[in-house]
Amino acid sequence: MIFVRTHATRMYAVAVSGLALVAHYLPSLPSALILGVVAAALGVGEAVQRTER
Numbered sequence: 001m002i003f004v005r006t007h008a009t010r011m012y013a014v015a016v017s018g019l020a021l022v023a024h025y026l027p028s029l030p031s032a033l034i035l036g037v038v039a040a041a042l043g044v045g046e047a048v049q050r051t052e053r
Contacts, residue, residue, distance in 0.1 A: 012048045
């Protein structure tokens with residue numbers, strides 16, 4: 001858990017970039033699913049920002 005708190009921003013960046021690659025290489029995914037994941041990623045980004053402080 002200490003590792004996650006220490007490197008939360010880096011882990012978030014890797015996860016979001018992985019999601020972007022999946023969305024790019026799997027165009028058959030429904031757009032509603034992609035938009036839902038993007039909204040969740042934005043919420044997680046807010047939590048990561050608060051953890052870093």
